[in-house]
Amino acid sequence: MKPAAADTGPTVTSSVAVYAENLLTSGPVSAPAAPVGRTAADRPADLIQPTATKGALALELKKHATARALAGDPGDEREYPMYPAELTSPYLDRFSAAAAQRYKALGIERDDPDRPKKIATLNSEAFGAPVVLFCYLHRTMGPGQWGDAGMYLQTVMLLLRAEGLHSCPQVMWTMYRKTVSRIVGAADTLALFCGVSVGFEKEDVPRLRTERADMTETVSFIGA
């Protein structure tokens, strides 16, 4: 099955949609050519099914997702909860602090009435990245395999660093999972775990390292 090529959804000009500074950019190295005929739909039933979109297909994807973000679309029914319904302390505190730091650095203040829309469009523009990887899992896979998928993506992200690239995992793509699946041609047997934006770091954007909880807070050392 080929990815859907027809432009059936709403359109929006990308440059108008971006409210804040993007983080990632195309660099001197172009993405490798996709193996012929490899889409999320016609692959054998691998445990983890990554699909990389680039070029016109990535632009098409961003255009449709951004149109939905700008329209205030609450997104498709989620296939799995992004976060627990009752996110308690200290997780909620850490989550809020990291989000506030990250978006403040991009010029989006907490009290900005357009904050949700601005955040959604930054995400739907893949932070400016030219390549977006989507990680699907076969629906029969359980929590153990979802853990495997996290490890897999971490490895991909580390290998990208070794190549001089940066990346950002984005669970937000699950909000627009039907748009993504239509454009990448994913089979109904697959569930979208998340997207990963890939590009070269933009040098002129303020650098931010989100805070990390101290190891003594996060690890219990037991035994003599």
Ligand SMILES: Cc1cc2nc3c(=O)[nH]c(=O)nc-3n(C[C@H](O)[C@H](O)[C@H](O)COP(=O)(O)O)c2cc1C
């Ligand atoms: C699985 C996963 C999904 C994430 N989804 C999003 C997302 O949708 N949008 C976003 O802005 N950050 C998301 N994040 C957080 C960022 O990708 C990133 O991890 C965070 O900004 C910390 O970056 P740093 O380690 O470079 O400071 C996600 C992180 C993970 C691990």
